[in-house]
Amino acid sequence: MAPGGVPGSSRPVVSFGEPEGYDEHARxxxxxxxxxxxxxxxxxxxxxxxxxxxxxxxxxxxxxxxxxxxSRSTFSAAGSLWHSIPVDQLFPPTVEGQGAGPGGADRTWTRIAVAPDTGCEGAFDPLLRKALAPVGCRRLLRATYTDATQSHVTTVGLLFTKADAPAMASLAGRFQRERLDRRSDLMPLPYAERDTPAARFGARQRASWTISVLTDAPVVVYAVSGWADGRTVDDPQPAEDAMASGATTAPAQAGLGHEAKGLADRIERALRKNVRSATEQPS
Missing domain, CATH: 1.20.5 (Single alpha-helices involved in coiled-coils or other helix-helix interfaces)
Structure with missing residues (x-):
């Protein structure tokens, strides 16, 4: 307050400078x-x-x-299984199909014949051979099974191709787009062996089938089913159609779509299990 001034008549002036601290010497x-x-x-x-x-x-x-x-290692390992895995692991002597039959009924398939591993010469009808040509044929393995009553027979095949992953994906895409797996002129052929319930299982006895082109392995899995008594079939039906609710064709009524699809699925699972075992690293 200035001399002679009145208290409170003016406000103090406060300036704000930079805040200060102290260094290590208390300055x-x-x-x-x-x-x-x-x-x-x-x-x-x-x-x-x-x-x-x-x-x-x-x-x-x-x-x-x-x-x-x-992924590349797994794909490569799958392609070599045809000569490194015992046949009983690829095609088990007995295959259990829990819930695989019509209405969820259980199925049991018994192996009755194993074809020698071969190339693909004469193993497919001409049109199917042409459709599969882009992926090549390294080796073909086949086995034929019968159901518990020995009234049905089913051949399941593993075609090991020469293709890489992009080629397999391309073929799988084509099969899906063009529905090649549903064309009766592209049905796989069965494998019959004398003195077995499949002795009369020929091309004219094919009733239902399924084909699956894998994309994580150079393998095509297929199955084709028919009656063991040698009866001919005039209207074969893809497994997916024969398994549909309300299907009334003879293959559907006999459950032959379930036979082909159920067995093919389980052989494919066995293949994938073997691939995992082959690529596992020791702990």
């Missing part, structure tokens, strides 16, 4: 200023942070590469 210094050591520390933190980010990104790339390599 005042503005808090807003950073020492050289702090700037260096900040720079180090920035470098470390960038390193961690770069490491994380690189790690994600490495994981991606590892996954792709594992």
């Amino acid at each position: 005042p210094r503005p808090l807003g200023r950073r020492g050289r050591s702090q700037a260096v520390a900040a720079g180090v933190c920035l470098v470390l942070g960038m390193g961690l980010i770069t490491g994380a990104v690189t790690g994600s790339w490495l994981v991606g590469d590892s996954g792709a390599a594992e």
